[in-house]
Amino acid sequence: MHLQSFPGAGNQHENRTHVKAHHIANEDDGKVRASGRSDRLPEKGSSLDQSISILGEILLQIDAANGREEILQVLRNETHWLLAHDICFISIVNSSRTHYTIHALSPGAETIGLHRMQFVISEGMPGWAIQHQAAILGEVSSGPTYVDAIEGALVAHGMQSVLIVPLRTAETTIGSFTLCSERSSAYREQEMCIAQLLAYQVAIALKNTTSFDDARKQITQIELVNQIAQELTSILDLDELLHSAAQSIQKSFNYFDVSIFLVNTQENEATLVARAGNFVDFLPHGYRQSLSEGFVGWVASYGQRVLANDVSEDPRYRISAYRNTKSELALPIFVNGEVAGVLNIEDEIVNAFDDTDAIVLETLCGFLGSIIKNARLHDQVKKANMRLTELDRLKTDFISIVSHDFRSPLASIILAAKGLMRQGQPVNQERLAEYLNVIIDKATRLSHLAEDTLSMTKMEAGQLSYFFKRVNLKSLIHEASSLVEFSRRHSLEYTVDPGADYVKGDDAKLRQVLQNLLSNAVKYSPRGGMIRVRAENYSTDQIIVLVSDEGIGIPTEQMDRLFEKFCRINTIETRSIKGSGLGLWICREIVRSHGGQIWVESQLGKGSTFRFTLRKA
Numbered sequence: 124m125h126l127q128s129f130p131g132a133g134n135q136h137e138n139r140t141h142v143k144a145h146h147i148a149n150e151d152d153g154k155v156r157a158s159g160r161s162d163r164l165p166e167k168g169s170s171l172d173q174s175i176s177i178l179g180e181i182l183l184q185i186d187a188a189n190g191r192e193e194i195l196q197v198l199r200n201e202t203h204w205l206l207a208h209d210i211c212f213i214s215i216v217n218s219s220r221t222h223y224t225i226h227a228l229s230p231g232a233e234t235i236g237l238h239r240m241q242f243v244i245s246e247g248m249p250g251w252a253i254q255h256q257a258a259i260l261g262e263v264s265s266g267p268t269y270v271d272a273i274e275g276a277l278v279a280h281g282m283q284s285v286l287i288v289p290l291r292t293a294e295t296t297i298g299s300f301t302l303c304s305e306r307s308s309a310y311r312e313q314e315m316c317i318a319q320l321l322a323y324q325v326a327i328a329l330k331n332t333t334s335f336d337d338a339r340k341q342i343t344q345i346e347l348v349n350q351i352a353q354e355l356t357s358i359l360d361l362d363e364l365l366h367s368a369a370q371s372i373q374k375s376f377n378y379f380d381v382s383i384f385l386v387n388t389q390e391n392e393a394t395l396v397a398r399a400g401n402f403v404d405f406l407p408h409g410y411r412q413s414l415s416e417g418f419v420g421w422v423a424s425y426g427q428r429v430l431a432n433d434v435s436e437d438p439r440y441r442i443s444a445y446r447n448t449k450s451e452l453a454l455p456i457f458v459n460g461e462v463a464g465v466l467n468i469e470d471e472i473v474n475a476f477d478d479t480d481a482i483v484l485e486t487l488c489g490f491l492g493s494i495i496k497n498a499r500l501h502d503q504v505k506k507a508n509m510r511l512t513e514l515d516r517l518k519t520d521f522i523s524i525v526s527h528d529f530r531s532p533l534a535s536i537i538l539a540a541k542g543l544m545r546q547g548q549p550v551n552q553e554r555l556a557e558y559l560n561v562i563i564d565k566a567t568r569l570s571h572l573a574e575d576t577l578s579m580t581k582m583e584a585g586q587l588s589y590f591f592k593r594v595n596l597k598s599l600i601h602e603a604s605s606l607v608e609f610s611r612r613h614s615l616e617y618t619v620d621p622g623a624d625y626v627k628g629d630d631a632k633l634r635q636v637l638q639n640l641l642s643n644a645v646k647y648s649p650r651g652g653m654i655r656v657r658a659e660n661y662s663t664d665q666i667i668v669l670v671s672d673e674g675i676g677i678p679t680e681q682m683d684r685l686f687e688k689f690c691r692i693n694t695i696e697t698r699s700i701k702g703s704g705l706g707l708w709i710c711r712e713i714v715r716s717h718g719g720q721i722w723v724e725s726q727l728g729k730g731s732t733f734r735f736t737l738r739k740a
């Protein structure tokens with residue numbers, strides 16, 4: 124094995140030191156042995172003149188090549204004219220000089236699976252040549268390093284001799300160039316010199332194209348950003364928008380896997396909302412993760428991007444059992460200055476991303492932020508519209524219910540009054556009481572209905588006025604219950620805890636709250652039962668009032684909208700019970716105006732408990 128170092132190759136190799144690790148085993152008789160690939164292949168021992176002229180032609184082509192791919196293509200097409208080989212590849216170092224990637228220059232190198240493989244710079248003979256800025260000449264099996272994936276694979280495929288030269292420029296070594304042969308001792312000093320000459324030119328050409336390639340990549344990516352932007356601007360539905368964004372980014376930039384998370388800072392979590400790519404068992408749609416975990420959590424918390432080209436070295440990385448991530452790039456998506464989402468790109472190879480990716484995707488994230496904002500606004504307007512349409516429908520229903528509710532008690536009142544007025548019939552005490560009871564009962568119902576309707580109109584117009592004073596809860600409960608009609612099947616029990624007897628409020632409005640809750644408790648307990656009112660101390664300055672019944676209860680899924688205007692629960696049991704859907708909405712408005720809150724707990728078939736808080740007086 125012959126290892127040759129070059130000027131400026133570091134201290135231990137300075138002054139053109141020739142290190143003979145092994146004897147150059149080339150005791151050939153100089154006779155020509157065909158490589159067996161093609162009769163046009165260079166023959167071992169071909170004249171230097173010939174080689175120099177072929178080299179000149181190749182160098183002209185390299186000079187004319189545009190970009191790295193074209194240079195590699197020239198080498199793929201032409202190297203076999205110059206230097207005999209069964210396997211040929213080039214290894215190129217990444218910008219952080221931690222790894223190198225192999226690019227096959229011959230079909231043989233592809234066949235053994237080295238194409239696009241990445242290795243740590245300290246691994247394998249190509250890495251050794253790069254690190255030591257030295258050439259290697261000799262037998263594969265006795266090289267300065269041996270890793271299964273490179274030297275092992277070469278030996279397994281029958282390679283005997285190897286020639287590796289570093290790709291050096293004036294400042295640095297950007298890679299190495301490898302030739303292998305099935306023949307033992309296939310390469311000599313002459314081949315090494317020619318390979319070195321080629322390598323110098325290739326190194327310079329590759330170095331020059333790096334900046335050209337970077338600029339070209341940036342331009343292409345910016346064009347892609349524009350293209351994606353144009354595709355997305357027409358989509359207004361948020362889910363569809365994010366889904367299309369993930370798809371377009373993955374396809375256009377050819378990333379391995381792309382996911383988008385939306386951030387909820389209040390819940391301290393991020394939710395996976397869109398994804399496109401190659402991981403088979405990725406997290407399910409809607410998956411939630413805490414903001415204290417992983418790159419996504421970190422980006423959401425700190426509003427800065429993460430570019431990890433080897434995730435195993437970053438403590439922020441959350442190891443996943445089922446996806447083999449090696450590189451990850453996560454970027455914040457801002458809406459109104461807050462992190463609203465995270466764009467997350469992952470790859471199965473190390474060093475998959477560079478600064479250009481990060482910069483271009485940052486631009487894209489800025490754009491995503493503004494379209495997410497638009498989609499959200501559109502969503503709000505759509506919801507508000509739907510709500511208005513629903514409200515309009517409910518109002519129409521309400522008018523027909525109310526006009527019916529007004530008419531039927533009025534008809535009973537008129538009928539009872541006419542009965543009393545009927546001439547020729549004596550009005551005894553008993554009949555008088557019965558008729559008057561009907562009149563009072565129906566008139567009271569009318570008055571409640573009128574009161575609710577009036578309250579709603581005033582509340583909507585912001586014209587309801589409050590007169591706050593010190594209100595005694597016990598008297599209030601007493602008054603409210605006397606206005607509610609209890610049947611013989613219902614009984615009422617109320618208690619006021621010591622210290623919970625005075626609140627700050629408008630007594631007429633608070634009476635209306637209690638009255639509504641009590642009449643609901645009666646109305647929605649058609650089989651009767653105990654109705655309890657209790658006032659307790661809630662906190663140092665708050666009192667809580669509970670109104671509970673043993674009635675039909677409320678389905679859990681309908682509880683959220685219970686306090687909305689015109690809301691009526693639609694079940695078989697409620698269908699026959701009359702109501703306007705205004706009572707609880709009025710209660711909520713009044714309680715809120717008193718600085719309190721109202722909510723309900725209920726069990727179907729067992730009963731409901733309404734609770735509201737008030738301020739102590």
Ligand code: ADP
Pocket residue numbers: 639643644647672674675676677685690691692693697701702703704705706707708731
């Ligand atoms: P309504 O005039 O329809 O009673 P409310 O606003 O007072 O209007 O109540 C809204 C809906 O809430 C009612 O239609 C009823 O379905 C449900 N509800 C209210 N109170 C109770 C209760 N105590 N038990 C069961 N359901 C109730």
